[in-house]
Amino acid sequence: MPATPVEGHVVVAPDKFKGTLSAAEAAARIAAGIRRTVPGTEVRELPVADGGEGTLDAALAAGFARVPVRVTGPTGLPVDAAIAVRGDTAVVELAQAAGLARLPGGRTAPLTAGSRGVGQLIAEAVALGAGRIVVGLGGSACTDGGAGMVQALGARLRDAGGAELAPGGAALRGLAAVDLSPLADSLAGAEITVACDVDNPLLGPRGAAAVYGPQKGAAAEDLVVLEEGLTRWADTVTAAVGRDLREVPGAGAAGGVGFAALALLGATMRPGIELLLELLGFDEAVRGARLVVTGEGCLDAQTLHGKAPAGVAAAAARAGVRVAAVAGRLELGEEQWRGAGFVSAVALTDLAGRPGDSTARAAELAELAGERLAAALLAR
Template structure:
């Protein structure tokens, strides 16, 4: 009896991680009915993080909040005992921009803070925040304002939402910070080491991806510089150069400086949430994957994290993907014996996306037969 742990990330724009796992499992069982399949969808700390926790048995909690531009949205977080998993992308992410239109100067993380406040009010005292997919560059100011922190201008008025308004920040008042936030432990799941400021900072590296033009980049860098100064004055600490402080448009900076948050790699955090190591102990084969296996995958993405853990346990790993741009050498160095791409079955991108589940079922059947496939794969790439 072969026991297979199916642990994919989403195929962005096509299937959720759970849908990928289901399609693969269907194909595997069709090809080898005796195989036992354990499905554990994963994520890298961005969108899909809460869904991965829920698939692993955590309880979903809906909450009404506001999106990156202040419009109402409904988000979800996951809870288990006194721990909550919150996902920035599902509250104030790029995917929630109305009509997909960016608002680089005005987008805010306030809605994320509303979700965190809801979790704190519900009794959570450890808050895990997946930081991927941010639509804003506000240094975490909105997150903190939703938790009771006031950001004031020179006339003592609250500054407006969004990163650009922070150019007018004169003082940060933390006396109104939610009492439970003072006692809670915050953990940030992210995979970047950028500081808040400078040529490798939140604005210079990421704001352009959120729609900021050249002149707006100057505005945002000035705003983040001012924000760092007033936060330092209020807290007595300067985290603007800390590795990872620039994550999610600097949301990490605000959480580190005011909430005392620490940072861990996204995939490592998610694997802990879903008890991946415990489930790995019962597996003979692991299948992971994501929409595109490429150079970016090698830097903290879910399939490589899954493969790294499996390799430590001596368990062979296969990957599935929409397209594969990694060489065999790169795959093997990452602990992946072989990769199966939808593009190999359906070169047309539109049709591949549209029929991804059907193609994954075909790949599952291919992996499951012939019966000696596992023995063959387990010897590949060992040198």
Template sequence: MPSPFHVVVAPDKFKGSLTAGEVATTIAAAFEDGFLDAFTGTARSRGVDVEGAVALETTVLPVADGGEGTVEAALRSAGFSAVTAVVPGPTGEPVEATFARDGDTAVVEMAQASGLDRLPGGTPAPLTATTRGTGELVRAALDAGARHVVLAVGGSASTDGGAGLLTALGGRLLDAAGRDLPDGGAALLDLDRVDLSGLDPRVRQVRWTLAADVDNPLLGERGAAAVFGPQKGATPDDVALLDTALTRFADALAAGTGLDARDTPGAGAAGGVGLVALGLLGATRRPGVEVVLDLAGWSHRTRQASLVITGEGSFDEQSLGGKTPVGVAAAAARIPAPVVVLSGRRALAEERWRAAGFAQARALTDVEPDVGTCVREARRLLGALARDLGAQYGAEHAARAGAAGARG
């Protein structure tokens, strides 16, 4: 009797088409169909008795890289519970945001409160967008009993250095006349001093993890404004203004606390939220996908894996910088198990993705060249890819079972 083939399905979202959970369930169901059909047919053709055999075991673990979808991954893969709160969005309008909680651990996803997708009408607000809502979501997590806060910071709409986060937690940013500054990165140009006398005391008692892949400093040509500002609608003049404003914020924080994290790798993450997280809060920065995999119990749930399938919408050079597929491949190398990536599009040469640890890389555009069709019909096309992959591994598993039987 052949031992079961154990496949682990651990993809990220296909942005604009499918959530990570939808990607994972689509792959798992189609792979199973293809695998079992091919396994049974090949086994019978070789005279292998598989009647009653459990041929396939599947573990479904939707994951994320610290950006949008991190809370969903914690809920679906790690068994966390959802907690919802109404907080200010990036331009101040109330939004309903969710964090994930398990015991004293909370996963707070910045995109839920302060993300690009939360901008009214999708209109960028590079100078005024705030992280205040993220801070209020953190405060809600503290109220719920969190003593370990995972701050997942991808997909933010703001470049305020975490100023809104800080004020929501009780800090005050004051101008020379002692007035509180308005929200947004541009307002920091008028910052005179930081008052932390009202800071929520719980923030000193909490363990903080900053789930962020980028190692950018706060300022300069690799800083928050220069690198990420244009993605949030900032013009070249806006970038220069924001870099100056963030410099003033970093100076004021350093003067008020004696802590200066502006050059710390990751301080520029998410419009500079890393400055407050790494400096004032004392967070430890870790790649987002590693955090999610740890929360999901990757090491014990994948110990017997025969194959790992991961994926994301666009498999390209950015993927190699620490996105979900590469993080999953690194984790799978410790099992070890081969890794296949299924994506919407693939923009990497074969030698590049093989060097990154992938046995195969398949894309929807291999089946349907029109990208628009791939976006609209992602579920159908992904199912076709996964079914074909399942048929390949089902036939191979039955062939190995037949060879083992012959040797016996």
């Protein structure tokens, strides 16, 4: 028999369960389980993201309008992407234009993949009159230092022969001259804010190439080439703008797009989940709530270092609202997840009957997780 509803609404704010459920799908399924267990309780679905893949979908679910844009993908082929717009604010997701998922056939191109499409998305936002542009970094397929992005916004990058520099990180080794003057006009005074959850510098053993190059297909010899290219890029940009930002935490984000955003677009950088929760109106949504439910594909040690569920938990705690978690897998001990602020945590793997079921039956099990949490935390 369904439980009697309690006073106060419930906010369901998960990130994506990578490979199985989008954040919106996870929110809908968990919410369905809660509604079935405590009918009459108001449940508000607010899928979230931390600045990487899913950022656009989170903005759309929060009421932003989708604007389709055809841009240049990471290997130069056109891809169909989109930006999200509400009022004078636009949300750009790098992965829409230059993400690993945009690689044709999944074939990596570590030396030649570029970020031109990201600049094209920003240009479209400016053309639509956006005064504030939020750029979510994450899932990048390129290590070009953001050179392609600024080329799309009008910057002229030349090699020793005066030709326009080719796409990709390897080509940066041949950079001889830059003309950055068109950038200011192309941005038309728009304020750029970067949503970023990594603190890597541009260069060195913790830099864009060394840390993230291998996951983009770079072999050991490729990493040397990319590091040389990024070094040449940093030296040239520093000489042109009169300040050196290569060591700024986050400069190495998205293959160095963070560096170009900071040094050439005048961007400010903020933690992804913090910025997204602000954009999505989380503080308003949680006011007066009885419970917040968040989650992601795997609740693990990385979750505790700025991932979406930890950000949601912190924001809920500031509002004085209890928060519970649903995860595909739970790799934290109870002491750890309780220490992160969660009053309860349910793993789909624990609800699955057989190995593999937590993936194949993720939607069904997410509903069951919602039921379990509602019965334990919301029933009278």
